[in-house]
Amino acid sequence: MIDVCIIDDDPIFVRLLSIILSGTDRVDEITVYKNGKEAFETLSVIEKQGGRLPQIIFLDLNMPIWNGWLFLEECRKKEKSFADWLFVLTSSVNPQDINRAEEYEKVEAFVTKPLKRKELEQILNKCVA
């Protein structure tokens, strides 16, 4: 069983993703943050207190306050990652975004919405194995 963190400002998408994640019986806890800043600050506190960090982060790119890129920039400055796996999960199909995401070591893959159940299964298989 794993913990998943979703950083996304679209409540409908978050709800839908949560429904499928819960349906897989492989996910324990799902935490949601509405933007990069909220996620970074909360995760930092949890990390400091030695709390329970997620195994997987799904990161949206277009968000208010701190977008996904800012979150990635801040994570790059840290020695340790918050999670074992970080997936960029966005509606963007812009090649510039895809190339840019590749520059971040910590980004495992660039996944395009709408997320298909099959794709999600593959991601979980990869991470939970």
Next chain:
Amino acid sequence: MYPQRTQESRKSPESYYRIFIDQAPHAIAMFDREIRYIGASGKWRADYNLGDRELEGVSHYDIFPEIGEDWKLIHQECLAGAVNTNDEAYFLREDGSEQWISWDVRPWYDDAGEIGGILMYTEDITDRKRSEQRVQNLLEITQSQNNRLQNFAHIVSHNLRSHAGNIEFILELLAESHPELQKEELIQMLHSASGNLSTTVRDLNEIAIIHSRASKCFSHINLNETLEKVLEVTHSEAVKQQVSIYNEVPAHLEVWGIPAYVESICLNLITNAIRYSAPDKDREVRILGEKAWHLTHLTISDNGIGIDLERHGNEVFGMYKTFHDHPQSHGLGLFITKNQVEAMSGSITIDSNVGTGTTFRVSLPNQRND
């Protein structure tokens, strides 16, 4: 008579200059060492609004008090033997009017070889300058509009994608949790509407991306090799439709472009040529290529059903325009093709007659141009 003429010809060079200047078709003026007028051409008078006023002996600086120290220095340099020129100098006149002038100031020499004063030659290039500025302004406006439009296209397609994706997602979950609903006609319609929306958004995206592709992926592309690659892909369809395709493009012909675009353009035009072949004759598609100066022309001709250009000429390359009732026509192919051609600084034209066939001509640069 003769002695008189000799008399005249002994006039100082100054007076010859003066006759020459009076008649000159350009704006020329001659000054003595104190920058007082000796003479000025009619064009000079006209350009500087001097009318018929008496100029001889009048200081240039009295007529134009706005002339600054910089100019006085130039005049002094010329009096010392220098030649000064400027292709475009800006002047703000005392009355507030603006002028752009190309000028040339140089000394003139008297009989004894001494500098007697200066000659000024000027050309009013204000009109030319203004039209240059107008063109420049237009260019900037177009550029910024284009950027805004691209930004807009990206945002719209991105946001539409998010919403369309969510609807698709919801329907998928609904189908799993409520299989019995799938028989409902309204639900089926919703599925199909959602599918169409997603397709449209994908199309929009593809077009928005064409123009934002970085220019760094340009390279020299062998046209014949590209065509052979494309013809392999279209082979089975050509056989099925009994269309013979003749690639007559010279082996070494090249274009300077984005490989994926060139391939996509060829694929799209050849697929079209096969798709719209005529049912009741020997169907053929002929592909020709030639180099002309810095352009490479590619011509793809079929003897298919053709299209009524009188009626549809303006719309052929438009978005979502279809002219034949063909199941695989979405009206996007030629729109994308044209966008791809133009993204590589090329052009595309069509020539067609109903019943006799269609020819597309693509012209692309064959060398780097920057």
